[in-house]
Amino acid sequence: MLFREAYALGLPSQGTDVAVIWDHLYLFLLWLSVFFFILVVGGMLYFAVKYKKSSGAKPKYIVDNHALELFWTIVPTILLLVIFGWGWSVYKKMVHAPTNAMEIRVIGKQWLWNFQYDDGRVLTNEVYVPQNVPVKFVMSSEDVIHGFFIPNFRVKSDVVPGMFTTIWFEAKQAGEHQVFCTEYCGASHSLMLAKVKVLEADKWEAFKRGKPVQVTGAKPEASLTQLSLPEQGAKLVAAKGCNACHNATGDAGGIGPTYKGLFGHDVELADGSTVKADENYIRESIMTPTAKIVKGYNPVMPPFQGIVNETEMNAIIAYIKSLQ
Amino acid sequence: MAHANSTSHGSNYLNHEKGLWSWLTTVDHKRIGLMYLATVLTYFLVGGIFALLIRLELFTPGGGNLITAQTYNRFFTYHGAIMVFLVIIPAIPGSIGNFVLPMMVGAKDVAFPKLNLFSYYVYLAGGIFATLALFLGGADTGWTFYTPYSIRTSGAVILVVFGAFIAGFASILTALNFIITIHKLRAQGQSWSRLPLLCWSLYATSVIQILATPVLAITLALLIFERVFKIGIFDPALGGDAVLFQHFFWFYSHPAVYIMILPAMGVISEIIPVFSRKPIFGYKAIALASFGIALVAFIVWGHHMFVTGQSELANFVFSLLTMFVAVPTGVKVFSWVGTMYKGSLTFNAPMKYAMGFIELFTIGGLTGVFLATLPIDVHLTDTYFVIAHFHYVMVGGTIMGFVGGMHYWFPKVTGKMYNESSASVAFWLILLGFNLTFFPQFIAGAQGMPRRYWSYLPEFTLMNQLSTIGSWFLAVGFAWTAIYMIRDARKGPKAGDNPWGAGTLEWQSPSPPPHDNFPVDPVVTTWPYDYRGIKI
Structure with a gap:
């Protein structure tokens, strides 16, 4: 955790196990990039100081070096293939919902989100889900393309008219998680927000029976x-x-x-x-x-x-x- | 190598004919290049003002302190459409390419001078058409025009796309001219392996322009069919497929990204060896890498669509292919830095911009690898991380290359020398302003701030305020550049024919060059990157 706090500049909190493995890959890329940035820009600045024009020195006539060029072609290629493979393994976990996942239907329209439960209830701009249970959102749009994004869970999908798209997550942190619309959809795009409210098992049972529930971490609301x-x-x-x-x-x-x-x-x-x-x-x-x-x-x-x-x-x- | 001619005090392309009419009807590639430059810079000013207004609105989290949501949405559409279609795509090929390419191959002009003038007017017409459609029709779709929103909104989307297409047609004509000029008009002795790298990269750019731009026309035709005949193509309400438009759009616009960056890479490849007094490292690899990038450009469009519900197989293939963009790009960057090794470096403005390019483009390229990685893209796409990434590539890359090139060829174009300390102040303002504007956007994006948001949550406030403050530094840097460039073009000291001691042919001609470019037809006897025989 300390590692994360110190180095994961600005990443949202880790609401799922997928978010944890996502962060590992992200931080790997971040530090690999820092390495290459220092190599390239640091190297450039070092040369700039060391080979600054001086009266005595003559520039060396070098045209190319095939071994070096082969090296800096092949090594990045291998690294990129490793990144791709690692990415693919994370991606599969990210998009394949367990077969027992609880389904909730999501409908986007300009400019709100409706959540439709099996029992017929429809909630607007807030969705209650149980903690530690895989949940799958089956999403569609009534008008234009929207995007459904939960930063804490590292999942996102466009919500497209005329077809269904899905995301899934198994929330580990009880409490409220922000949802953004991420595909530009017109005037109130930036106000098309919602909250995923993750409930502990007992509160989830109460919610299912239609009782009011107090979400962990949220400000207590007057009923x-x-x-x-x-x-x-x-x-x-x-x-x-x-x-x-x-x-x-x-x-x-x-x-x-x-x-x-x-x-x-x-x-x-x-x-x-x-x-x-x-x-x-x-x-x-x-x-x-x-x-x-x-x-x-x-x-x-x-x-x-x-x-x-x-x-x-x-x-x-x-x-x-x-x-x- | 032909001897450098002493500066001629007689006729040059600027005083060869006089009057506005002689400019408007000129077929001289140098004058057409300057007309492109003036037009591109005018659009850059307009697009830049919208950028400043966007950033000003975003100084505080709640929307509406400056402009309403609808106005904001129009402003980012104007900014994006103008900067992409009317500034970044034509900037380097239209201005620097037109001026320099024929001289680099030792020709009197491009292969088809009248077609060249025609293509300028086509660009101008497309630009005016698109701008009028933007302002009068009030498009609010973003520069990407995604359906079905763009079909349902009241704006004049078809007219804007039509304007972009007309401007694209101008690039096709310029591209044809460049390819034929390179093939047919090279000076005696200029074999392919002696062709300057700017010409190689403009060649690769031209190939992409000719092959990709027609797809934009097809998309436009389909949009019109849908609107006029109600044939369901992109609108699900008519039985169309909303995502199909994105495939068509990116099949053009992804290669267009390389249309934007390759010419800047060519400029950097010219500047770095000259100011290192050392041959470009890996000439063949750099030339080949341009074509490698051009080839891959056509088969990676799907990486814009990882979260659109596109199949997993498609995502697998597009992610894998996109990784290979990084290989030739890396080869170029390593070769530029390698060129500086054991050189004799001076840091005039062009070299400063080239080094600034390397700094910014490296960040732009490395964050591109983040976005090519499937799961990472799922979180970052449509957030400010993407905005930061493409501004690092497009502004940090293309605009730095463009401004660096403007300084590099300034003495050739005007015959005068710009003031080095003025340029240094502007460079540091632009470099620091750029990083202050766009680096915080990576962090805001990783935190989850979506793009195209008029109003945002309070947790993103700090990053947005840093970004807005940075934009003011950028504005001052560019404004100052405009001021001293105009001042020094009129009153700067005489520059001499070859002030940088460069080896490409345009520097063997007087500054400013005569109407026919060279007093004597040049003959090439050596490679352009061998500086051992050139005294400064």
Whole structure:
């Protein structure tokens, strides 16, 4: 561990066994590169000092040296083949999921991640998985190419419309692990984030039964029932990915309209008509967003029918109402 | 070897004809080279301004301090597309290649001078077309135009790709001209084994340009068919394959990477022996390595696609083949350093840039091995590690070679000498600024920071701020270079015909050269890298 802390400049923490063997190969390449860098650039600087023009010295007439040239062709070739072979052995472990791996389906869309469990539950931008159990993500996209990347697990795959791609991991560290979208997918690409939440066995059992769980290392969260309705709504719009396009600051330059000052006011639509922003307008705009398009914005929002339930809807509306 | 002519005070290519019209209609390769240079540098300024704006937005983690996400996405698209298609690809062949190559082979001009002028205008038209499409159409796809995003977004993707294709067609014409000039117009006595290495590398570059650019045209045609006739090719919504586009795109754009770097390698191969007063080490190996790289260039495109769901077998093959790029590249780097061994070294600006090239290109090349290694690439691809890697190769390599070449041939082109201490200040600003800008990006990338992010997590703040500060040093270094180069081209001291004591033919002509390049047709009696008979 000490070795790693001291030398693995900037690598993320090792959330899986694959991350450990990945780091070995990475550090080998890093130190091999340092060696060659010193050899080439150090050699160059040494020559620069030693053979600096001086009055007495005459440059030596050397055209080539076949033995030396053969040496610096063959030795790197062998080294590169070793690196390739080592890489291939790590790669196979990285991409071949054990046959007993638990499957979770991942759907990417502009600009959020949905996680679909066997029991029918769908979570947005957070996925709970058990510790020390191989988990396989079967991933697809509803629109353009996205990329699913968990730095702590050293796994990544593009998420491509029209086909399935997979990644797998067996998480060793309980707690939260960051997910990034890594394939450029439009305006809110950099806000298309999620968290993998790794649960110890007992918490995993609780999660499966639908009980609220406290993720190790995460800030203790007030349970929804302890919060006021607008506070619940604020948590929900963050969790459902709404904030990738909408904001509470009143800035009209976002992908979608701002929440601030919306409720109770007239909204100008793309077809020139106006509509008053009441409860029904907000419900419709969430469930079937393309029904009414606000002037100046593109019809890009996905429908949340079946993702947001009545209790959540009320909380979100209360939140928007509170932002006057 | 022909005797160096004393500096002529009479007619040269700059005063041979006068007026703007004489420049716009010139078929003189030297003037066309300067027109390319002016155009490339204009685009470099525009692309550079977008780079500075991108870095300024990234000074703080949360997005939106300077520009909105949509504006940011357009800016990195403008930066990438302009720098790749309008700056780095044509920079060295168009300017230095056009000016120097015919003189290096002892010719009066390229084989087809009118075609050469035509290719300049094709490049200019492609550039203007692509730039207008970028700005008016507002493309936000990144320079890679990946489908299906590029099909669905409102931008003018087809027009931008069309502009890139027109500019590519100009490279085909220039490439043809170079190949035929090298084959047909070499001076008496200039056998293939006496051909300067810049000519060898431009030859290899030309071969790639002619073979790869048509693929870009095919891709464009397919995109248009898809848009106009709704034939499903790349868009899954029409029954197409989203990843197919990437295969086509990289089948052109990967060889294009070597189109960008090979000419710079040629420039470095000219500079290092001259300032070492010693023959280039391993002439044959360096010339052959150019063709080795050109060959491998065509069969490694899949290494851009290791995480796209491409089959394991394809990943195996592409990773293995990519490893072999490192072999000829290493041979070149070792040979350049070997050339300095037991030389008599001086460190004028061209040599400084050549050594800067070796430092930066070595880092760029070694990190290329990281990315060629399959599992390592899985973590690093689409992160800032890749951004850092290709800037080390493309800017650290190509732009350092380009700026080094501009200093090296400055006395030949202008007849004047630049100010050495001015150049030294600029060099250190650029070298330190470059490393400060891009080295932290390797670390941010290894930490996991994805590319094309308008807003990033707070843990990446330090690396991004270092990078932004570095970009200001780079900007000042390049701005200062522009200032003293313009100043010294007008008012610098007279340079003499062969101030560096070089052995290639262009230095046997007066500075600046006459309209027809040589007062007397040169005859080659020796190898260009033997400096024993040349006095400085």
